[in-house]
Amino acid sequence: MDTKSLILGLTAAATLALASIPAQAAKLDDVLSRGKLVVGTGSTNAPWHFKDAGDTLQGFDIDMAKIVAKALFGDAEKVEFVNQSSDARIPNITTGKVDMTCQFMTVTGERAQQVNFTIPYYREGVGLMLKDGGQYADYAALKAAGSSVTIAVLQNVYAEELVHKALPEATVDQYDAQDLLYQALQSGRADAAATDQSSIAWYVTQNPGQYKDGGYGWSPQTYACAVAKGDQDWLNFVNTALHEAMTGVEFDTYAASFKKWFGKDLPPPAIGFPVEFK
Known part of the structure; x- marks a missing residue:
C-alpha cells in the first residue's frame, strides 16, 4: 500500500471511530429543554437552607439557586430542590442526580478534584x-x-x-x-x-x-455552588448568573437576600471601571 492510500485509510478509520462516540447533550441545553433547574441542598441549617412554619424551603442557598433559575427561564420558581445530606453533595453531582449543589459548601482543593466550583457567593x-x-x-x-x-x-x-x-x-x-x-x-x-x-x-x-x-x-473559608466536571459552558453560565447578581443587573435581588438573612446592607457596585479588575 502506498503512503497516500495509508493516510486515507487511517483518516477514514478515525472518522468512523469519532462517529461511533455517542453525542452528549450539553448540560445547559439539557436544563433548558427540561424546563426547570434541579438543585441539591439541605433543609435544616438556618440561614442557609431551612423550612419555615409553612414547610416552605428558604434561606440564602435557596435564593442563590433561584437566581440561577431566573437567569435560565426568567422565572425564579422554576427550580426543583433535592433534599440531601452534606455527604451527598458531591455524589449527587457526579451521578447527575442534580444539576448543581448550593449547600454552604466550603471550597477545598480535595473537593475541587471531584467537582467544579462556581465563583464564591459568600465568605464565611x-x-x-x-x-x-x-x-x-x-x-x-x-x-x-x-x-x-x-x-x-x-x-x-x-x-x-x-x-x-x-x-x-x-x-x-x-x-x-x-x-x-x-x-x-x-x-x-x-x-x-x-x-x-x-x-x-x-x-x-x-x-x-x-x-x-x-x-x-x-x-x-469560601462558599460556592458546585457543578459536574466536563462542561465548561454550564459552569460559565452559572458563574455569569451569580456574578451579575453580585455586581450587575440582579444586584438588588442578591442584596435583598443578604439583608434578609444577615441583616446587612450591601453597597451597590460602583459604576465605571469594573470592580473585579481593581
Whole structure:
C-alpha cells in the first residue's frame, strides 16, 4: 500500500471511530429543554437552607439557586430542590442526580478534584457573639481580659485551637449542639460564643437588642455552588448568573437576600471601571 492510500485509510478509520462516540447533550441545553433547574441542598441549617412554619424551603442557598433559575427561564420558581445530606453533595453531582449543589459548601482543593466550583457567593469565617449590654463590649475587651473570659464553642477536635487563634488565654467550653452555645451565653456561663459569622449575623438579626457581633472574624473559608466536571459552558453560565447578581443587573435581588438573612446592607457596585479588575 502506498503512503497516500495509508493516510486515507487511517483518516477514514478515525472518522468512523469519532462517529461511533455517542453525542452528549450539553448540560445547559439539557436544563433548558427540561424546563426547570434541579438543585441539591439541605433543609435544616438556618440561614442557609431551612423550612419555615409553612414547610416552605428558604434561606440564602435557596435564593442563590433561584437566581440561577431566573437567569435560565426568567422565572425564579422554576427550580426543583433535592433534599440531601452534606455527604451527598458531591455524589449527587457526579451521578447527575442534580444539576448543581448550593449547600454552604466550603471550597477545598480535595473537593475541587471531584467537582467544579462556581465563583464564591459568600465568605464565611469564625466570629464572636456577645450579649448586648454585657460585661464585655467587643473583641478587644475580651482579649484584654485574658484568662478571665470563657468562650463557648461547638465541640470539635480543633475547637480549643480555633478559639485560641483569636483569644490565646481564654477558657474554652465545648458543647455538642449549636443551641447550647446560645444558652451558655444567655445564662452567663460563657462570655461569648465562637461560631460562624453567618450564624451570628442571623441570630443577631432574629433577636434585635439582645446580642451583637464582637467585631472580629478569623479562619476564613469560601462558599460556592458546585457543578459536574466536563462542561465548561454550564459552569460559565452559572458563574455569569451569580456574578451579575453580585455586581450587575440582579444586584438588588442578591442584596435583598443578604439583608434578609444577615441583616446587612450591601453597597451597590460602583459604576465605571469594573470592580473585579481593581
